[in-house]
Structure formats: structure tokens, C-alpha cells
Amino acid sequence: xxxxxxxxxxxxxxxxxxxxxxxxxxxxxxxxxxxxxxxxxxxxxxxxxxxxxxxxxxxxxxxxxxxxxxxxxxxxxxxxxxxxxxxxxxxxxxxxxxxxxxxxxxxxxxxxxxxxxxxxxxxxxxxxxxxxxxxxxxxxxxxxxxxxxxxxxxxxxxxxxxxxxxxxxxxxxxxxxxxxxxxxxxxxxxxxxxxxxxxxxxxxxxxxxxxxxxxxxxxxxxxxxxxxxxxxxxxxxxxxxxxxxxxxxxxxxxxxxxxxxxxxxxxxxxxxxxxxxxxxxxxxxxxxxxxxxxxxxxxxxxxxxxxxxxxxxxxxxxxxxxxxxxxxxxxxxxxxxxxxxxxxxxxxxxxxxxxxxxxxxxxxxxxxxxxxxxxxxxxxxxxxxxx
Ligand SMILES: Cc1cc2nc3c(=O)[nH]c(=O)nc-3n(C[C@H](O)[C@H](O)[C@H](O)COP(=O)(O)OP(=O)(O)OC[C@H]3O[C@@H](n4cnc5c(N)ncnc54)[C@H](O)[C@@H]3O)c2cc1C
Numbered sequence: 001x002x003x004x005x006x007x008x009x010x011x012x013x014x015x016x017x018x019x020x021x022x023x024x025x026x027x028x029x030x031x032x033x034x035x036x037x038x039x040x041x042x043x044x045x046x047x048x049x050x051x052x053x054x055x056x057x058x059x060x061x062x063x064x065x066x067x068x069x070x071x072x073x074x075x076x077x078x079x080x081x082x083x084x085x086x087x088x089x090x091x092x093x094x095x096x097x098x099x100x101x102x103x104x105x106x107x108x109x110x111x112x113x114x115x116x117x118x119x120x121x122x123x124x125x126x127x128x129x130x131x132x133x134x135x136x137x138x139x140x141x142x143x144x145x146x147x148x149x150x151x152x153x154x155x156x157x158x159x160x161x162x163x164x165x166x167x168x169x170x171x172x173x174x175x176x177x178x179x180x181x182x183x184x185x186x187x188x189x190x191x192x193x194x195x196x197x198x199x200x201x202x203x204x205x206x207x208x209x210x211x212x213x214x215x216x217x218x219x220x221x222x223x224x225x226x227x228x229x230x231x232x233x234x235x236x237x238x239x240x241x242x243x244x245x246x247x248x249x250x251x252x253x254x255x256x257x258x259x260x261x262x263x264x265x266x267x268x269x270x271x272x273x274x275x276x277x278x279x280x281x282x283x284x285x286x287x288x289x290x291x292x293x294x295x296x297x298x299x300x301x302x303x304x305x306x307x308x309x310x311x312x313x314x315x316x317x318x319x320x321x322x323x324x325x326x327x328x329x330x331x332x333x334x335x336x337x338x339x340x341x342x343x344x345x346x347x348x349x350x351x352x353x354x355x356x357x358x359x360x361x362x363x364x365x366x367x368x369x370x371x372x373x374x375x376x377x378x379x380x381x382x383x384x385x386x387x
Contacts, residue, residue, distance in 0.1 A: 047120045050121070156216050166191055190222075206358040248366075
């Protein structure tokens with residue numbers, strides 16, 4: 001609960017939050033530990049989320065969605081984070097892959113793919129990173145060479161969220177002549193096409209119920225009408241969409257920090273040392289007061305960015321600031337909250353331990369925090385008079 005009221009949500013949003021909370025508590029939370037062991041969430045939970053109207057909520061109604069907005073997407077991210085449910089990659093599917101199709105697809109492509117994404121019949125993945133191209137997407141080596149009405153794809157990708165279960169792979173590839181340049185083509189590849197192979201599920205230090213894997217493309221033939229936008233013109237589309245992706249990471253980071261504060265409040269209220277509640281030590285009170293203040297500040301900035309993104313005006317630098325600062329805040333918060341749990345904080349059965357492990361990657365993916373600082377730094381000197 002924030003001190004400053006969050007006034008950005010409508011009564012419909014509040015109702016959505018309530019039903020999302022019930023859904024996650026009923027359909028995801030009880031099974032999450034099982035899925036951590038399996039390394040993947042089952043397809044059935046995707047179907048159930050679709051039936052509950054909780055996939056692709058920001059798409060227009062004409063594609064089968066409830067027709068909410070990006071504030072609704074934020075609510076779903078917050079509710080998943082609140083319960084530490086890092087398993088099903090719903091936001092990658094609903095709020096990264098689907099917007100590319102909506103914003104850059106033809107009407108035929110939208111009708112072909114979006115309703116099945118809303119229902120959970122088709123799961124999406126964003127397929128950019130390669131073994132030697134992460135931060136620097138110009139170094140992508142996967143090629144999409146045009147032959148008549150088809151592209152022929154060859155290459156290897158890695159670290160792909162939803163990689164094991166995805167049906168629709170949004171792949172970034174180079175045109176034949178594009179190495180080292182910003183030329184990229186974005187193509188939706190159906191995962192059951194001949195020549196697409198999935199590598200083994202990668203073992204991660206956290207987010208264990210989320211499937212992350214390598215993907216291989218060997219002479220995969222894809223019709224040209226699976227391309228989003230123009231050939232070789234994908235790079236600006238990525239830059240545009242990444243702002244919202246980064247804000248989503250910030251939203252989750254603030255929600256996780258809030259949850260960590262609440263878990264720690266409850267734990268330190270019950271636990272005693274030297275005959276005193278841990279909550280009554282000044283060290284505990286000061287640490288949690290600092291954390292609460294920082295979360296409050298972060299929430300105000302994120303909510304302001306949410307208003308901007310909802311009117312399609314989110315500034316790339318503001319998104320980079322939100323992603324960088326909120327994920328650093330989450331790192332500090334989880335470290336301190338875990339410390340206040342003592343040895344129990346290191347035990348996997350405690351949500352603080354799992355959140356600590358899950359959180360680390362948020363400073364790396366979606367553009368590392370070093371890249372975020374670069375984006376922010378550029379604005380400091382641009383337009384300033386020469387010294
Ligand atoms: C769990 C997980 C899920 C992921 N999901 C997806 C997904 O669904 N789809 C997808 O395409 N990718 C995904 N990724 C990949 C992720 O986006 C990349 O790992 C990330 O962009 C960093 O790239 P890299 O790993 O190649 O690191 P590198 O680019 O090799 O960076 C290594 C280090 O160098 C630093 N560095 C790089 N360039 C600079 C610079 N110019 N200035 C200063 N420092 C720099 C980086 O910040 C980092 O600290 C995922 C990764 C993980 C771990």
C-alpha cells in the first residue's frame with residue numbers, strides 16, 4: 001500500500017486486479033514449486049489464463065481480448081510479482097510479442113495470430129539474442145535470405161523465454177547483405193516449421209519455472225507474408241517497442257520490492273532475538289523505513305511513465321531510467337530484506353529466497369543496466385553547447 005494514492009486506475013482496473021489476484025492465487029501459486037522442478041509451466045495454465053481473459057489484455061476487442069489498456073497489463077505484472085510467480089512468461093507473450101504484431105502486422109497477420117494468442121492456444125516468444133549478440137544486436141548473425149515468396153532462415157538463438165513452449169517465434173534476422181549494420185528483418189516463424197529445433201532447457205540461478213532455451217534454424221522456409229514491417233527495417237521497430245518492455249521490467253521490480261517489504265515486515269514482527277522482536281531493533285526499523293521511502297519514490301516515477309505509455313508517448317530515456325533504477329532498487333531491497341530474515345532467508349521455501357534469485361536477471365535482460373546508463377548519458381550532452 002503506497003502512502004501517496006495511486007490515482008491512475010479506473011474502477012474497471014480495480015475489478016481486473018481483484019480477479020487477476022484470485023486467478024494467480026488459485027491457478028498458479030499452488031503449482032509453482034512443481035513447475036520450478038519441471039523447469040516449465042504447463043500449456044494448460046496458458047489455456048486457463050486465456051479463458052479467464054488474462055492474456056493480451058491490452059489488445060483491441062476485435063481480436064478477442066477484453067480490450068483494456070497498458071495499465072491493465074501493469075496490473076497483471078504487479079499481481080504476478082506480488083506472489084513471486086516468475087514462472088509463466090505471460091508478459092513476454094502478451095506485452096512484448098503481441099504488440100509487435102498489433103503495431104506492425106498487416107490486418108491479415110493480426111487476424112491470423114492474435115485471437116489464438118488471446119485464447120492461449122498459441123504462445124509467443126521474442127527471439128533476438130544469439131550466443132555472440134546480446135547487448136549489441138548489430139552483431140546478429142542469423143540470416144533471412146529472400147528466395148521468391150519465401151525467406152530461408154539460418155542461425156542460432158539463445159536465452160529465449162518461453163522457448164520450450166512457444167508456437168510463434170518473433171525472430172530478428174539479417175538480410176543477406178546486412179552484417180554489422182542496423183539492418184534487421186522481423187519475421188514470425190511458426191515453431192513447427194521444418195528446420196526449427198529447440199535446445200535443452202537452460203539451468204538458471206532463478207526464475208526456475210520459466211522455460212529458457214536455445215533455438216536453432218536450419219534452412220527454415222517461411223513465407224514472406226510472415227514478415228512484420230519491411231525487409232531490413234526492423235531495428236527502429238525494436239527500439240520503439242523496447243521502451244515499453246523496459247517499463248514492464250520496472251513495474252515488476254517495484255511490485256517485487258513492495259512484496260519483499262511486506263514479507264519482511266511480517267517475518268520480523270514474529271521472530272525474536274535477545275528477547276526482542278527483530279522488528280523492534282532500530283536497525284530493522286531504519287532499513288525498512290529507507291526501503292519504504294525508495295519504493296514510494298520509484299512507484300511515483302513508474303506510474304508517471306505508465307500514464308505516458310498509455311498514450312503512446314513514453315520517452316525512451318524515461319523508460320531506461322525506470323528500468324535501471326527500479327531494478328537496482330529491487331536488488332538492494334531483496335538483499336537487505338533477506339538479511340533481516342537471517343538464515344531462513346537463504347532457504348528456498350521462503351519467498352524472499354526465491355525472489356532474491358529471480359531478481360538478479362532483471363539488471364541484465366531487456367537491455368542491461370549498463371546499456372540503460374548509456375542511453376541516459378546520451379541525453380546529458382545532446383544539444384548542450386560545446387565547452
Ligand atoms: C533469463 C533470461 C531470459 C532472457 N529472455 C530473452 C528473450 O526472451 N529473448 C531474447 O532475445 N533475449 C533474452 N534474454 C537475453 C538478454 O536480453 C541478454 O542476456 C542481454 O541483452 C545481455 O546480453 P548478453 O547476455 O549477450 O551480454 P553482453 O552483451 O555480452 O554483455 C556482457 C556485459 O557487458 C556489458 N556491456 C555490453 N555492452 C556494453 C557497453 N556498450 N557499455 C558498457 N557495458 C556494456 C553488459 O552490460 C554486461 O554487463 C534473456 C536472458 C536471460 C538471462
